Amino acid sequence: MSASKSKVRTGTSGIKWFGGVIAVVLLAFSIFVATRSPASSSIEASPIVEHVAPAISGPTVAGGHFSLTNYRGKFVLVNFFASWCASCAIEEPQLVRFSKAGIGRVLAVDFQDENGPARAFLSRYDANWPAVADPNGQIAIKWGVSAPPESFLISPSGVVLTKIVGPVTAKELSILVQVAKANGY
Amino acid sequence: MVTSTSESVDLAKSKKKRFLAGRALMTIWGAIAVVILGSFIFLVLSSSAPTSNAQRVVRLEGEFKCPSCIDLSVAESSAASSISIKTFIKNEVAQGVSDAQIKDQLVxxxxxxxxxTPPKSGAYLVIWALPIGLVLLLAFFSLRSILLQKDTALARGVGNFEGAGGEEKNSSAAGVSGDLNLSSIPLGVEIASFKPRADSDTRHDQSAKSGSLRALVRRATSSTTRRYLALFGAVFCIAGVGLGVYSFEQSRSQAANLSLESRELTQAIGYTYSGQDVSALRLLSLVLRQDPYQAQALAYQGWLLFQAGVKTKVPTLVQKGEQLVLEAIAIQPHYADAHGFLAMIDLYIYHETAQAEKQFSEFLADSPSVTIRTDLSAAYKTALSAVPGQPAKPSTAP
Structure with a gap:
């Protein structure tokens, strides 16, 4: 009889113990979740930064062929744009200024667009750099592009130095290049 | 005697009721365990079942987030980036690439x-292991409780039987245990000598006498209800604690302006210390675009530009850097890092040791973080010793 009572007590303490474990786990989880920043506002660095730039090679919107490796030895701004993108239109004059200043080269990637409108877009801003066509966005995927305009500064050795989300200015780009030079790139 | 018999019947009824309630509870727990286990087995079997390419494409589309949306899968979104990923998945599946390789490429x-869903490796493994561990624990304790319940029921049945028998046998004798002379029967000895730790009925009587709120609750509720109340109470307590912690964090983050802007700033400063100056500058520009008078961003941008100017021998960058650091001090006079940067600028450019010394003292007085204190103190010592005509003096630097 005392043995069965003891078992009852063991059972009760077991339930209590289990309840305690659940309580501790839930409390720890609550604290963990409560102290995290919301996923929607967290900043995650691009995984390709500080790595060798993914390849870009293919037909241009003007009908030729171009590869990123053609620009090896120079600072390159890889700019993902589209003729349907309003922010790209705001950014384009700044890229022209950057290109004309001779600080670095620009290689555009026309994201999910048609060649005709893309050519018209580039000529409207007097943008004379090559624009590789990416009608299905498959180049953009390799670079982790979410929505244009997004740009990447590439070092002369072909390393991605930084990812720029949204429109960028010529002044910002020139400073970034100077700082990159100062850091031995 | 009549009273004691009716009490005994009541006791037996109450025990039976409790036993049935306990069994019902166990049945519910058992049902929950079966449902969870069944779902788990179904998921495992369905995920391992061979699927066509089309099914794979549909499943994979649901496993990736739309990069330009909030909380939408690629399957649910028609954004340009989602369309690209859909095409990518379709092409890769058609080429016979495995799910894991597709995931790796996108990651x-x-x-x-x-x-x-979070990856099943590293720290993320805890998120996956936690529910499985809890289910296993629950299953273990449920099984244990069911087995114990059976033992208890058996023991109670024997106890009741023995108790009733004892009563009949000893009804005429003056028993040491009152009406039920339990010590006169072998099993009764154990029952009579057993001092219950806190038998619910005994507790009920004791607490009823005390007249406390606890006693009132005990009197008004059965032990099963009390268990449920305790369970709900625990859940509410945990939820309350979670809510409290969350509110505290929210208020703290608001007070410290721990918004997206400050996270960008923190990340930028992190980049500065890890030598990723270009990424740091980019983030600092973003912060200053949102708030042109953000003292920390101004100071760090100034310091990075100053260093770049010195390295590349571009005077405009040096001047711009100094100007930004001065602006940061004007906005936030007790910002330690800015004073530290200005001390370095004074030494490098103007060889103004007295001025630099003053700035460096202010830097130390304004409680800088350990990282900047260590880094800048070492750099300051080096710079001080490099100033022409000046002896190297560590001064207040640690």
């Missing part, structure tokens, strides 16, 4: 944020 481009 390599976008990072883990592209995944709708």
């Amino acid at each position: 390599a481009s976008y990072g883990n944020s592209i995944l709708f």
Whole structure:
């Protein structure tokens, strides 16, 4: 009889113990979740930064062929744009200024667009750099592009130095290049 | 005697009721365990079942987040980036690439944020292991409780039987245990000598006498209800604590302006210390675009530009850097890092040791972080010793 009572007590303490474990786990989880920043506002660095730039090679919107490796030895701004993108239109004059200043080269990637409108877009801003066509966005995927305009500064050795989300200015780009030079790139 | 018999019947009824309630509870727990286990087995079997390419494409589309949306899968979104990923998945599946390779490729481009479910490795493993561990624990304790319940029921049945028998046998004798002379029967000895730790009925009587709120609750509720109340109470307490912690964090983050802007700033400063100056500058520009008078961003941008100017021998960058650091001090006079940067600028450019000394003292007085204190103190010592005509004096630097 005392043995069965003891078992009852063991059972009760077991339930209590289990309840305690659940309580501790839930409390720890609550604290963990409560102290995290919301996923929607967290900043995650691009995984390709500080790595060798993914390849870009293919037909241009003007009908030729171009590869990123053609620009090896120079600072390159890889700019993902589209003729349907309003922010790209705001950014384009700044890229022209950057290109004309001779600080670095620009290689555009026309994201999910048609060649005709893309050519018209580039000529409207007097943008004379090559624009590789990416009608299905498959180049953009390799670079982790979410929505244009997004740009990447590439070092002369072909390393991605930084990812720029949204429109960028010529002044910002020139400073970034100077700082990159100062850091031995 | 009549009273004691009716009490005994009541006791037996109450015990039976409790036993049935306990069994019902166990049945519910058992049902929950069966449902969870069944779902788990179904998921495992369905995921391992061979699927067509079309099914794979549909499943994979649901496993990735739309990069340009909030909380939408690629399957649910019609954004340009989602269309690209849909095409990518379709092409890769058609080429016979495995799911894991497709995932790896997308994670390599976008990072883990592209995944709708966290990866099953590293620290993320805890998230996956936790529910499984809890289910296993629950199953273990449920099984244990069911087995114990059976033992208890058996023991109670024997106890009741013995108690009733004892009563009949000893009804005429003056028993040491009152009406039920339990010590006169072998099993009764144990029952009579057993001092219950806190038998619910005994507790009920004791607490009823005390007249406390606890006693009132005990009187008004059965032990099963009390268990449920305790369970709900625990859940509410935990939820309350979670809510409290969350509110505290929210208020703290508001007070410290721990918004997206400050996270960008923190990340930029992190980049500065890890030598990723270009990424740091980019983030600092973003912060200053949102708030042109953000003292920390101004100071760090100034310091990075100053260093770049010195290295590349571009005077405009040096001047711009100094100007930004001065602006930061004007906005936030007790910002330690800015004073430290200005001390370095004074030494490098103007060889103004007295001025630098003053700035460095202010830097130390304004409680800088350990990282900047260590880094800048070492750099300051080196710079001080490099100033022409000046002896190296560590001064207040640690």
